[in-house]
Amino acid sequence: MAAGRGGDIVSEFLSQNPHLENWVESLKGYCETNKQWHARREFILRNMEIFPTIHPGTPSQSLDRLLSLSMVWANHVFLGCRYPQPVMDKVMEMAEGITVHDAPERKTRDEIMGKAKRPASSAMDGDLQVKKTKPNDSDSKAHVKSTGHPVKTGPSPGAPAQHQPFFNRLYKAVAWKLVAAGGFGPNLEHYDILRSCVESCKATLSSVFVPLKDIPDLPTARTQKEGQVCELRCHTVYMGTGYGRDESTARAMASKEALKVFQGQKVTVKMCRRRFQGRDVDDLVLLDEKPRGQVFPPALCYPFQEDQ
Known part of the structure:
Protein backbone atom coordinates (compact mmCIF):
# COMPACT_ATOMS: atom_id res chain seq x y z
CA MET A 1 0.00 0.00 0.00
CA ALA A 2 1.23 3.55 -0.57
CA ALA A 3 3.54 4.61 2.22
CA GLY A 4 2.95 6.79 5.22
CA ARG A 5 -0.45 8.37 5.06
CA GLY A 6 -0.80 7.57 1.34
CA GLY A 7 -3.67 5.13 1.92
CA ASP A 8 -5.33 7.52 4.39
CA ILE A 9 -5.06 10.37 1.91
CA VAL A 10 -6.71 8.30 -0.83
CA SER A 11 -9.47 7.20 1.54
CA GLU A 12 -10.04 10.79 2.63
CA PHE A 13 -10.12 11.97 -0.99
CA LEU A 14 -12.62 9.26 -1.99
CA SER A 15 -14.81 10.00 1.02
CA GLN A 16 -15.03 13.59 -0.19
CA ASN A 17 -15.63 12.44 -3.79
CA PRO A 18 -17.85 9.32 -3.43
CA HIS A 19 -18.82 9.43 -7.11
CA LEU A 20 -15.25 8.40 -7.96
CA GLU A 21 -14.98 5.38 -5.66
CA ASN A 22 -16.90 2.75 -7.68
CA TRP A 23 -15.46 4.04 -10.94
CA VAL A 24 -11.84 3.90 -9.85
CA GLU A 25 -12.29 0.45 -8.29
CA SER A 26 -13.53 -0.81 -11.67
CA LEU A 27 -10.06 -0.02 -13.09
CA LYS A 28 -8.31 -2.64 -10.94
CA GLY A 29 -6.58 -5.36 -12.96
CA TYR A 30 -7.72 -8.95 -12.54
CA CYS A 31 -4.24 -10.17 -11.53
CA GLU A 32 -3.23 -7.19 -9.39
CA THR A 33 -2.61 -7.72 -5.70
CA ASN A 34 -4.13 -5.26 -3.26
CA LYS A 35 -0.69 -3.76 -2.63
CA GLN A 36 -0.08 -3.17 -6.33
CA TRP A 37 -3.57 -1.81 -6.90
CA HIS A 38 -3.52 0.61 -3.96
CA ALA A 39 -0.29 2.14 -5.23
CA ARG A 40 -1.54 2.34 -8.85
CA ARG A 41 -4.91 3.72 -7.69
CA GLU A 42 -3.10 6.57 -5.93
CA PHE A 43 -1.07 7.20 -9.09
CA ILE A 44 -4.30 7.47 -11.13
CA LEU A 45 -6.09 9.78 -8.69
CA ARG A 46 -3.09 12.05 -8.21
CA ASN A 47 -2.67 12.56 -11.95
CA MET A 48 -6.26 12.94 -13.12
CA GLU A 49 -5.86 16.71 -13.09
CA ILE A 50 -3.20 16.41 -15.82
CA PHE A 51 -5.91 15.01 -18.12
CA PRO A 52 -8.87 17.39 -17.74
CA THR A 53 -10.81 15.63 -20.53
CA ILE A 54 -11.19 12.50 -18.40
CA HIS A 55 -14.78 11.96 -17.28
CA PRO A 56 -15.32 9.03 -14.87
CA GLY A 57 -17.33 6.29 -16.50
CA THR A 58 -16.71 7.55 -20.05
CA PRO A 59 -14.03 5.89 -22.22
CA SER A 60 -11.54 8.29 -23.77
CA GLN A 61 -8.03 8.45 -25.19
CA SER A 62 -6.94 10.54 -22.19
CA LEU A 63 -8.11 7.85 -19.80
CA ASP A 64 -6.36 5.15 -21.83
CA ARG A 65 -3.14 7.15 -21.71
CA LEU A 66 -3.34 7.68 -17.94
CA LEU A 67 -4.05 3.99 -17.33
CA SER A 68 -1.16 3.01 -19.61
CA LEU A 69 1.22 5.30 -17.72
CA SER A 70 -0.02 3.92 -14.40
CA MET A 71 0.70 0.37 -15.60
CA VAL A 72 4.17 1.40 -16.80
CA TRP A 73 4.95 2.80 -13.36
CA ALA A 74 3.47 -0.20 -11.50
CA ASN A 75 5.31 -2.67 -13.76
CA HIS A 76 8.57 -0.84 -13.10
CA VAL A 77 8.07 -0.71 -9.31
CA PHE A 78 6.74 -4.22 -8.75
CA LEU A 79 8.10 -6.24 -11.69
CA GLY A 80 11.33 -4.41 -12.49
CA CYS A 81 10.30 -3.64 -16.09
CA ARG A 82 12.25 -1.00 -18.01
CA TYR A 83 10.96 1.32 -20.72
CA PRO A 84 12.48 4.02 -22.97
CA GLN A 85 14.09 6.72 -20.84
CA PRO A 86 11.63 9.52 -21.79
CA VAL A 87 8.76 7.28 -20.65
CA MET A 88 10.57 6.41 -17.41
CA ASP A 89 11.26 10.09 -16.71
CA LYS A 90 7.59 10.91 -17.31
CA VAL A 91 6.12 8.28 -14.99
CA MET A 92 8.67 8.92 -12.24
CA GLU A 93 7.78 12.60 -12.30
CA MET A 94 4.07 11.73 -12.12
CA ALA A 95 4.74 9.42 -9.17
CA GLU A 96 6.43 12.10 -7.02
CA GLY A 97 5.05 11.89 -3.49
CA ILE A 98 4.00 8.23 -3.76
CA THR A 99 6.05 5.76 -1.76
CA VAL A 100 5.57 2.01 -1.71
CA HIS A 101 6.54 0.01 1.36
CA ASP A 102 8.70 -3.08 0.79
CA ALA A 103 8.83 -2.68 -2.98
CA PRO A 104 10.93 -5.40 -4.67
CA GLU A 105 14.51 -4.28 -5.26
CA ARG A 106 15.98 -5.37 -8.58
CA LYS A 107 19.24 -4.57 -10.33
CA THR A 108 20.15 -4.84 -13.99
CA ARG A 109 23.22 -6.73 -15.13
CA ASP A 110 24.99 -3.44 -15.93
CA GLU A 111 24.25 -2.11 -12.44
CA ILE A 112 25.60 -5.28 -10.84
CA MET A 113 28.75 -5.27 -12.97
CA GLY A 114 29.23 -1.55 -12.51
CA LYS A 115 28.91 -1.90 -8.75
CA ALA A 116 31.57 -4.62 -8.72
CA LYS A 117 34.05 -2.41 -10.58
CA ARG A 118 33.27 0.81 -8.75
CA PRO A 119 35.53 0.76 -5.63
CA ALA A 120 38.83 1.00 -7.49
CA SER A 121 37.69 3.73 -9.85
CA SER A 122 35.55 5.71 -7.42
CA ALA A 123 38.50 6.63 -5.22
CA MET A 124 40.41 7.91 -8.24
CA ASP A 125 37.36 9.73 -9.55
CA GLY A 126 36.82 11.29 -6.13
CA ASP A 127 40.39 12.66 -6.05
CA LEU A 128 39.98 14.09 -9.53
CA GLN A 129 36.64 15.65 -8.61
CA VAL A 130 38.13 17.34 -5.54
CA LYS A 131 40.96 18.76 -7.63
CA LYS A 132 38.58 20.03 -10.30
CA THR A 133 36.18 21.75 -7.90
CA LYS A 134 38.70 23.18 -5.40
CA PRO A 135 38.60 26.99 -5.58
CA ASN A 136 41.68 28.73 -6.92
CA ASP A 137 42.62 31.37 -4.35
CA SER A 138 45.01 33.20 -6.66
CA ASP A 139 42.32 33.56 -9.34
CA SER A 140 39.77 34.90 -6.84
CA LYS A 141 42.26 37.40 -5.38
CA ALA A 142 43.28 38.52 -8.82
CA HIS A 143 39.66 39.16 -9.74
CA VAL A 144 39.06 41.14 -6.53
CA LYS A 145 42.18 43.18 -7.17
CA SER A 146 41.21 44.00 -10.75
CA THR A 147 37.55 44.85 -10.06
CA GLY A 148 37.88 46.37 -6.60
CA HIS A 149 35.21 44.12 -5.00
CA PRO A 150 34.38 40.39 -4.63
CA VAL A 151 32.42 38.57 -7.31
CA LYS A 152 28.65 39.18 -7.09
CA THR A 153 26.23 36.88 -8.83
CA GLY A 154 22.47 36.73 -9.23
CA PRO A 155 19.95 34.12 -10.35
CA SER A 156 20.51 33.16 -13.96
CA PRO A 157 17.86 34.18 -16.53
CA GLY A 158 16.90 30.53 -16.96
CA LEU A 259 0.91 27.60 1.94
CA LYS A 260 -1.45 30.39 0.86
CA VAL A 261 0.37 30.47 -2.48
CA PHE A 262 -0.71 26.85 -3.09
CA GLN A 263 -4.42 27.71 -2.88
CA GLY A 264 -4.69 28.68 -6.56
CA GLN A 265 -4.71 26.57 -9.70
CA LYS A 266 -0.93 26.60 -10.06
CA VAL A 267 2.30 28.07 -8.72
CA THR A 268 4.96 29.87 -10.74
CA VAL A 269 8.62 30.68 -10.06
CA LYS A 270 9.41 34.23 -11.16
CA MET A 271 12.31 36.67 -11.00
CA CYS A 272 11.31 39.62 -8.82
CA ARG A 273 12.99 42.64 -7.20
CA ARG A 274 13.37 42.61 -3.40
CA ARG A 275 15.15 44.77 -0.85
CA PHE A 276 18.26 43.26 0.69
CA GLN A 277 20.55 45.19 3.01
CA GLY A 278 19.20 48.52 1.78
CA ARG A 279 19.30 47.88 -1.98
CA ASP A 280 17.19 46.19 -4.64
CA VAL A 281 18.27 42.75 -5.89
CA ASP A 282 16.89 40.10 -8.22
CA ASP A 283 15.42 37.15 -6.34
CA LEU A 284 13.51 33.99 -7.22
CA VAL A 285 9.99 34.07 -5.74
CA LEU A 286 7.17 31.49 -5.71
CA LEU A 287 3.83 33.07 -6.74
CA ASP A 288 0.29 31.99 -7.51
CA GLU A 289 -1.73 33.19 -10.51
CA LYS A 290 -3.53 36.01 -8.65
CA PRO A 291 -2.66 39.52 -9.91
CA ARG A 292 -1.15 41.64 -7.17
CA GLY A 293 1.34 44.42 -6.65
CA GLN A 294 4.92 43.15 -6.52
CA VAL A 295 5.67 44.24 -2.94
CA PHE A 296 7.59 41.74 -0.81
CA PRO A 297 9.05 41.78 2.70
CA PRO A 298 12.77 42.60 2.77
CA ALA A 299 15.00 39.59 2.16
CA LEU A 300 16.68 38.12 5.23
CA CYS A 301 19.19 36.24 3.10
CA TYR A 302 20.26 36.39 -0.53
CA PRO A 303 21.72 33.10 -1.84
CA PHE A 304 23.04 34.56 -5.12
CA GLN A 305 25.83 36.68 -3.66
CA GLU A 306 29.17 35.84 -2.09
CA ASP A 307 29.82 38.92 0.07
CA GLN A 308 26.69 38.86 2.20
Missing part, protein backbone atom coordinates in the same frame (compact mmCIF):
# COMPACT_ATOMS: atom_id res chain seq x y z
CA ALA A 159 16.61 29.79 -13.23
CA PRO A 160 12.79 30.17 -13.02
CA ALA A 161 12.26 27.59 -15.77
CA GLN A 162 14.79 25.24 -14.18
CA HIS A 163 13.00 25.29 -10.82
CA GLN A 164 9.43 25.17 -12.19
CA PRO A 165 9.18 21.34 -12.60
CA PHE A 166 10.09 20.80 -8.93
CA PHE A 167 7.50 23.28 -7.68
CA ASN A 168 4.86 21.73 -9.95
CA ARG A 169 5.48 18.45 -8.11
CA LEU A 170 5.46 20.24 -4.76
CA TYR A 171 2.12 21.85 -5.67
CA LYS A 172 0.57 18.40 -6.16
CA ALA A 173 2.06 17.10 -2.89
CA VAL A 174 0.70 20.09 -0.94
CA ALA A 175 -2.73 19.79 -2.57
CA TRP A 176 -3.02 16.15 -1.49
CA LYS A 177 -1.75 16.91 2.01
CA LEU A 178 -4.33 19.66 2.46
CA VAL A 179 -7.09 17.31 1.28
CA ALA A 180 -6.06 14.86 4.00
CA ALA A 181 -6.06 17.69 6.56
CA GLY A 182 -9.54 18.83 5.58
CA GLY A 183 -8.42 21.92 3.65
CA PHE A 184 -6.41 25.05 4.40
CA GLY A 185 -7.24 26.72 7.69
CA PRO A 186 -5.81 28.62 10.69
CA ASN A 187 -5.60 25.56 12.95
CA LEU A 188 -3.28 23.48 10.79
CA GLU A 189 0.31 22.64 11.69
CA HIS A 190 1.43 24.72 8.74
CA TYR A 191 5.17 24.14 9.11
CA ASP A 192 4.84 20.37 9.53
CA ILE A 193 2.64 20.13 6.42
CA LEU A 194 4.97 22.23 4.28
CA ARG A 195 8.12 20.50 5.51
CA SER A 196 6.75 16.98 4.98
CA CYS A 197 5.63 17.87 1.44
CA VAL A 198 9.04 19.33 0.57
CA GLU A 199 10.78 16.23 1.96
CA SER A 200 8.43 13.94 -0.01
CA CYS A 201 9.74 15.70 -3.14
CA LYS A 202 13.32 14.90 -2.06
CA ALA A 203 14.24 18.46 -1.04
CA THR A 204 14.85 20.50 2.12
CA LEU A 205 13.00 23.52 3.47
CA SER A 206 15.43 26.12 4.82
CA SER A 207 14.61 28.67 7.53
CA VAL A 208 16.46 31.93 8.23
CA PHE A 209 15.78 33.88 11.45
CA VAL A 210 16.61 37.54 12.22
CA PRO A 211 15.52 39.61 15.26
CA LEU A 212 12.76 41.98 14.22
CA LYS A 213 14.64 45.02 15.53
CA ASP A 214 17.67 44.21 13.32
CA ILE A 215 15.83 44.59 10.00
CA PRO A 216 16.59 48.07 8.60
CA ASP A 217 13.89 48.12 5.91
CA LEU A 218 10.92 47.81 8.27
CA PRO A 219 8.97 50.91 9.33
CA THR A 220 10.38 52.62 12.44
CA ALA A 221 7.32 51.75 14.52
CA ARG A 222 7.88 48.04 13.94
CA THR A 223 11.65 47.94 14.45
CA GLN A 224 11.18 48.83 18.13
CA LYS A 225 9.14 45.68 18.80
CA GLU A 226 10.65 42.49 20.14
CA GLY A 227 10.32 39.27 18.20
CA GLN A 228 11.73 37.20 15.37
CA VAL A 229 11.33 37.21 11.61
CA CYS A 230 11.57 33.96 9.61
CA GLU A 231 12.13 33.55 5.87
CA LEU A 232 11.51 30.20 4.15
CA ARG A 233 13.26 29.04 0.99
CA CYS A 234 13.51 25.85 -1.00
CA HIS A 235 16.04 25.37 -3.81
CA THR A 236 17.00 29.08 -3.32
CA VAL A 237 13.39 30.11 -4.15
CA TYR A 238 11.71 32.47 -1.66
CA MET A 239 8.40 31.09 -0.33
CA GLY A 240 7.26 33.23 2.60
CA THR A 241 8.06 35.46 5.59
CA GLY A 242 6.53 35.36 9.06
CA TYR A 243 6.75 37.39 12.26
CA GLY A 244 6.39 36.04 15.80
CA ARG A 245 7.43 36.38 19.42
CA ASP A 246 9.94 33.53 18.99
CA GLU A 247 11.50 31.45 16.20
CA SER A 248 8.88 28.70 16.35
CA THR A 249 5.99 31.13 16.01
CA ALA A 250 7.71 33.10 13.25
CA ARG A 251 8.40 29.91 11.31
CA ALA A 252 4.79 28.78 11.66
CA MET A 253 3.54 32.13 10.34
CA ALA A 254 6.01 32.01 7.42
CA SER A 255 4.77 28.50 6.59
CA LYS A 256 1.18 29.70 6.67
CA GLU A 257 2.01 32.50 4.22
CA ALA A 258 3.85 30.05 1.97
Whole structure:
Protein backbone atom coordinates (compact mmCIF):
# COMPACT_ATOMS: atom_id res chain seq x y z
CA MET A 1 0.00 0.00 0.00
CA ALA A 2 1.23 3.55 -0.57
CA ALA A 3 3.54 4.61 2.22
CA GLY A 4 2.95 6.79 5.22
CA ARG A 5 -0.45 8.37 5.06
CA GLY A 6 -0.80 7.57 1.34
CA GLY A 7 -3.67 5.13 1.92
CA ASP A 8 -5.33 7.52 4.39
CA ILE A 9 -5.06 10.37 1.91
CA VAL A 10 -6.71 8.30 -0.83
CA SER A 11 -9.47 7.20 1.54
CA GLU A 12 -10.04 10.79 2.63
CA PHE A 13 -10.12 11.97 -0.99
CA LEU A 14 -12.62 9.26 -1.99
CA SER A 15 -14.81 10.00 1.02
CA GLN A 16 -15.03 13.59 -0.19
CA ASN A 17 -15.63 12.44 -3.79
CA PRO A 18 -17.85 9.32 -3.43
CA HIS A 19 -18.82 9.43 -7.11
CA LEU A 20 -15.25 8.40 -7.96
CA GLU A 21 -14.98 5.38 -5.66
CA ASN A 22 -16.90 2.75 -7.68
CA TRP A 23 -15.46 4.04 -10.94
CA VAL A 24 -11.84 3.90 -9.85
CA GLU A 25 -12.29 0.45 -8.29
CA SER A 26 -13.53 -0.81 -11.67
CA LEU A 27 -10.06 -0.02 -13.09
CA LYS A 28 -8.31 -2.64 -10.94
CA GLY A 29 -6.58 -5.36 -12.96
CA TYR A 30 -7.72 -8.95 -12.54
CA CYS A 31 -4.24 -10.17 -11.53
CA GLU A 32 -3.23 -7.19 -9.39
CA THR A 33 -2.61 -7.72 -5.70
CA ASN A 34 -4.13 -5.26 -3.26
CA LYS A 35 -0.69 -3.76 -2.63
CA GLN A 36 -0.08 -3.17 -6.33
CA TRP A 37 -3.57 -1.81 -6.90
CA HIS A 38 -3.52 0.61 -3.96
CA ALA A 39 -0.29 2.14 -5.23
CA ARG A 40 -1.54 2.34 -8.85
CA ARG A 41 -4.91 3.72 -7.69
CA GLU A 42 -3.10 6.57 -5.93
CA PHE A 43 -1.07 7.20 -9.09
CA ILE A 44 -4.30 7.47 -11.13
CA LEU A 45 -6.09 9.78 -8.69
CA ARG A 46 -3.09 12.05 -8.21
CA ASN A 47 -2.67 12.56 -11.95
CA MET A 48 -6.26 12.94 -13.12
CA GLU A 49 -5.86 16.71 -13.09
CA ILE A 50 -3.20 16.41 -15.82
CA PHE A 51 -5.91 15.01 -18.12
CA PRO A 52 -8.87 17.39 -17.74
CA THR A 53 -10.81 15.63 -20.53
CA ILE A 54 -11.19 12.50 -18.40
CA HIS A 55 -14.78 11.96 -17.28
CA PRO A 56 -15.32 9.03 -14.87
CA GLY A 57 -17.33 6.29 -16.50
CA THR A 58 -16.71 7.55 -20.05
CA PRO A 59 -14.03 5.89 -22.22
CA SER A 60 -11.54 8.29 -23.77
CA GLN A 61 -8.03 8.45 -25.19
CA SER A 62 -6.94 10.54 -22.19
CA LEU A 63 -8.11 7.85 -19.80
CA ASP A 64 -6.36 5.15 -21.83
CA ARG A 65 -3.14 7.15 -21.71
CA LEU A 66 -3.34 7.68 -17.94
CA LEU A 67 -4.05 3.99 -17.33
CA SER A 68 -1.16 3.01 -19.61
CA LEU A 69 1.22 5.30 -17.72
CA SER A 70 -0.02 3.92 -14.40
CA MET A 71 0.70 0.37 -15.60
CA VAL A 72 4.17 1.40 -16.80
CA TRP A 73 4.95 2.80 -13.36
CA ALA A 74 3.47 -0.20 -11.50
CA ASN A 75 5.31 -2.67 -13.76
CA HIS A 76 8.57 -0.84 -13.10
CA VAL A 77 8.07 -0.71 -9.31
CA PHE A 78 6.74 -4.22 -8.75
CA LEU A 79 8.10 -6.24 -11.69
CA GLY A 80 11.33 -4.41 -12.49
CA CYS A 81 10.30 -3.64 -16.09
CA ARG A 82 12.25 -1.00 -18.01
CA TYR A 83 10.96 1.32 -20.72
CA PRO A 84 12.48 4.02 -22.97
CA GLN A 85 14.09 6.72 -20.84
CA PRO A 86 11.63 9.52 -21.79
CA VAL A 87 8.76 7.28 -20.65
CA MET A 88 10.57 6.41 -17.41
CA ASP A 89 11.26 10.09 -16.71
CA LYS A 90 7.59 10.91 -17.31
CA VAL A 91 6.12 8.28 -14.99
CA MET A 92 8.67 8.92 -12.24
CA GLU A 93 7.78 12.60 -12.30
CA MET A 94 4.07 11.73 -12.12
CA ALA A 95 4.74 9.42 -9.17
CA GLU A 96 6.43 12.10 -7.02
CA GLY A 97 5.05 11.89 -3.49
CA ILE A 98 4.00 8.23 -3.76
CA THR A 99 6.05 5.76 -1.76
CA VAL A 100 5.57 2.01 -1.71
CA HIS A 101 6.54 0.01 1.36
CA ASP A 102 8.70 -3.08 0.79
CA ALA A 103 8.83 -2.68 -2.98
CA PRO A 104 10.93 -5.40 -4.67
CA GLU A 105 14.51 -4.28 -5.26
CA ARG A 106 15.98 -5.37 -8.58
CA LYS A 107 19.24 -4.57 -10.33
CA THR A 108 20.15 -4.84 -13.99
CA ARG A 109 23.22 -6.73 -15.13
CA ASP A 110 24.99 -3.44 -15.93
CA GLU A 111 24.25 -2.11 -12.44
CA ILE A 112 25.60 -5.28 -10.84
CA MET A 113 28.75 -5.27 -12.97
CA GLY A 114 29.23 -1.55 -12.51
CA LYS A 115 28.91 -1.90 -8.75
CA ALA A 116 31.57 -4.62 -8.72
CA LYS A 117 34.05 -2.41 -10.58
CA ARG A 118 33.27 0.81 -8.75
CA PRO A 119 35.53 0.76 -5.63
CA ALA A 120 38.83 1.00 -7.49
CA SER A 121 37.69 3.73 -9.85
CA SER A 122 35.55 5.71 -7.42
CA ALA A 123 38.50 6.63 -5.22
CA MET A 124 40.41 7.91 -8.24
CA ASP A 125 37.36 9.73 -9.55
CA GLY A 126 36.82 11.29 -6.13
CA ASP A 127 40.39 12.66 -6.05
CA LEU A 128 39.98 14.09 -9.53
CA GLN A 129 36.64 15.65 -8.61
CA VAL A 130 38.13 17.34 -5.54
CA LYS A 131 40.96 18.76 -7.63
CA LYS A 132 38.58 20.03 -10.30
CA THR A 133 36.18 21.75 -7.90
CA LYS A 134 38.70 23.18 -5.40
CA PRO A 135 38.60 26.99 -5.58
CA ASN A 136 41.68 28.73 -6.92
CA ASP A 137 42.62 31.37 -4.35
CA SER A 138 45.01 33.20 -6.66
CA ASP A 139 42.32 33.56 -9.34
CA SER A 140 39.77 34.90 -6.84
CA LYS A 141 42.26 37.40 -5.38
CA ALA A 142 43.28 38.52 -8.82
CA HIS A 143 39.66 39.16 -9.74
CA VAL A 144 39.06 41.14 -6.53
CA LYS A 145 42.18 43.18 -7.17
CA SER A 146 41.21 44.00 -10.75
CA THR A 147 37.55 44.85 -10.06
CA GLY A 148 37.88 46.37 -6.60
CA HIS A 149 35.21 44.12 -5.00
CA PRO A 150 34.38 40.39 -4.63
CA VAL A 151 32.42 38.57 -7.31
CA LYS A 152 28.65 39.18 -7.09
CA THR A 153 26.23 36.88 -8.83
CA GLY A 154 22.47 36.73 -9.23
CA PRO A 155 19.95 34.12 -10.35
CA SER A 156 20.51 33.16 -13.96
CA PRO A 157 17.86 34.18 -16.53
CA GLY A 158 16.90 30.53 -16.96
CA ALA A 159 16.61 29.79 -13.23
CA PRO A 160 12.79 30.17 -13.02
CA ALA A 161 12.26 27.59 -15.77
CA GLN A 162 14.79 25.24 -14.18
CA HIS A 163 13.00 25.29 -10.82
CA GLN A 164 9.43 25.17 -12.19
CA PRO A 165 9.18 21.34 -12.60
CA PHE A 166 10.09 20.80 -8.93
CA PHE A 167 7.50 23.28 -7.68
CA ASN A 168 4.86 21.73 -9.95
CA ARG A 169 5.48 18.45 -8.11
CA LEU A 170 5.46 20.24 -4.76
CA TYR A 171 2.12 21.85 -5.67
CA LYS A 172 0.57 18.40 -6.16
CA ALA A 173 2.06 17.10 -2.89
CA VAL A 174 0.70 20.09 -0.94
CA ALA A 175 -2.73 19.79 -2.57
CA TRP A 176 -3.02 16.15 -1.49
CA LYS A 177 -1.75 16.91 2.01
CA LEU A 178 -4.33 19.66 2.46
CA VAL A 179 -7.09 17.31 1.28
CA ALA A 180 -6.06 14.86 4.00
CA ALA A 181 -6.06 17.69 6.56
CA GLY A 182 -9.54 18.83 5.58
CA GLY A 183 -8.42 21.92 3.65
CA PHE A 184 -6.41 25.05 4.40
CA GLY A 185 -7.24 26.72 7.69
CA PRO A 186 -5.81 28.62 10.69
CA ASN A 187 -5.60 25.56 12.95
CA LEU A 188 -3.28 23.48 10.79
CA GLU A 189 0.31 22.64 11.69
CA HIS A 190 1.43 24.72 8.74
CA TYR A 191 5.17 24.14 9.11
CA ASP A 192 4.84 20.37 9.53
CA ILE A 193 2.64 20.13 6.42
CA LEU A 194 4.97 22.23 4.28
CA ARG A 195 8.12 20.50 5.51
CA SER A 196 6.75 16.98 4.98
CA CYS A 197 5.63 17.87 1.44
CA VAL A 198 9.04 19.33 0.57
CA GLU A 199 10.78 16.23 1.96
CA SER A 200 8.43 13.94 -0.01
CA CYS A 201 9.74 15.70 -3.14
CA LYS A 202 13.32 14.90 -2.06
CA ALA A 203 14.24 18.46 -1.04
CA THR A 204 14.85 20.50 2.12
CA LEU A 205 13.00 23.52 3.47
CA SER A 206 15.43 26.12 4.82
CA SER A 207 14.61 28.67 7.53
CA VAL A 208 16.46 31.93 8.23
CA PHE A 209 15.78 33.88 11.45
CA VAL A 210 16.61 37.54 12.22
CA PRO A 211 15.52 39.61 15.26
CA LEU A 212 12.76 41.98 14.22
CA LYS A 213 14.64 45.02 15.53
CA ASP A 214 17.67 44.21 13.32
CA ILE A 215 15.83 44.59 10.00
CA PRO A 216 16.59 48.07 8.60
CA ASP A 217 13.89 48.12 5.91
CA LEU A 218 10.92 47.81 8.27
CA PRO A 219 8.97 50.91 9.33
CA THR A 220 10.38 52.62 12.44
CA ALA A 221 7.32 51.75 14.52
CA ARG A 222 7.88 48.04 13.94
CA THR A 223 11.65 47.94 14.45
CA GLN A 224 11.18 48.83 18.13
CA LYS A 225 9.14 45.68 18.80
CA GLU A 226 10.65 42.49 20.14
CA GLY A 227 10.32 39.27 18.20
CA GLN A 228 11.73 37.20 15.37
CA VAL A 229 11.33 37.21 11.61
CA CYS A 230 11.57 33.96 9.61
CA GLU A 231 12.13 33.55 5.87
CA LEU A 232 11.51 30.20 4.15
CA ARG A 233 13.26 29.04 0.99
CA CYS A 234 13.51 25.85 -1.00
CA HIS A 235 16.04 25.37 -3.81
CA THR A 236 17.00 29.08 -3.32
CA VAL A 237 13.39 30.11 -4.15
CA TYR A 238 11.71 32.47 -1.66
CA MET A 239 8.40 31.09 -0.33
CA GLY A 240 7.26 33.23 2.60
CA THR A 241 8.06 35.46 5.59
CA GLY A 242 6.53 35.36 9.06
CA TYR A 243 6.75 37.39 12.26
CA GLY A 244 6.39 36.04 15.80
CA ARG A 245 7.43 36.38 19.42
CA ASP A 246 9.94 33.53 18.99
CA GLU A 247 11.50 31.45 16.20
CA SER A 248 8.88 28.70 16.35
CA THR A 249 5.99 31.13 16.01
CA ALA A 250 7.71 33.10 13.25
CA ARG A 251 8.40 29.91 11.31
CA ALA A 252 4.79 28.78 11.66
CA MET A 253 3.54 32.13 10.34
CA ALA A 254 6.01 32.01 7.42
CA SER A 255 4.77 28.50 6.59
CA LYS A 256 1.18 29.70 6.67
CA GLU A 257 2.01 32.50 4.22
CA ALA A 258 3.85 30.05 1.97
CA LEU A 259 0.91 27.60 1.94
CA LYS A 260 -1.45 30.39 0.86
CA VAL A 261 0.37 30.47 -2.48
CA PHE A 262 -0.71 26.85 -3.09
CA GLN A 263 -4.42 27.71 -2.88
CA GLY A 264 -4.69 28.68 -6.56
CA GLN A 265 -4.71 26.57 -9.70
CA LYS A 266 -0.93 26.60 -10.06
CA VAL A 267 2.30 28.07 -8.72
CA THR A 268 4.96 29.87 -10.74
CA VAL A 269 8.62 30.68 -10.06
CA LYS A 270 9.41 34.23 -11.16
CA MET A 271 12.31 36.67 -11.00
CA CYS A 272 11.31 39.62 -8.82
CA ARG A 273 12.99 42.64 -7.20
CA ARG A 274 13.37 42.61 -3.40
CA ARG A 275 15.15 44.77 -0.85
CA PHE A 276 18.26 43.26 0.69
CA GLN A 277 20.55 45.19 3.01
CA GLY A 278 19.20 48.52 1.78
CA ARG A 279 19.30 47.88 -1.98
CA ASP A 280 17.19 46.19 -4.64
CA VAL A 281 18.27 42.75 -5.89
CA ASP A 282 16.89 40.10 -8.22
CA ASP A 283 15.42 37.15 -6.34
CA LEU A 284 13.51 33.99 -7.22
CA VAL A 285 9.99 34.07 -5.74
CA LEU A 286 7.17 31.49 -5.71
CA LEU A 287 3.83 33.07 -6.74
CA ASP A 288 0.29 31.99 -7.51
CA GLU A 289 -1.73 33.19 -10.51
CA LYS A 290 -3.53 36.01 -8.65
CA PRO A 291 -2.66 39.52 -9.91
CA ARG A 292 -1.15 41.64 -7.17
CA GLY A 293 1.34 44.42 -6.65
CA GLN A 294 4.92 43.15 -6.52
CA VAL A 295 5.67 44.24 -2.94
CA PHE A 296 7.59 41.74 -0.81
CA PRO A 297 9.05 41.78 2.70
CA PRO A 298 12.77 42.60 2.77
CA ALA A 299 15.00 39.59 2.16
CA LEU A 300 16.68 38.12 5.23
CA CYS A 301 19.19 36.24 3.10
CA TYR A 302 20.26 36.39 -0.53
CA PRO A 303 21.72 33.10 -1.84
CA PHE A 304 23.04 34.56 -5.12
CA GLN A 305 25.83 36.68 -3.66
CA GLU A 306 29.17 35.84 -2.09
CA ASP A 307 29.82 38.92 0.07
CA GLN A 308 26.69 38.86 2.20
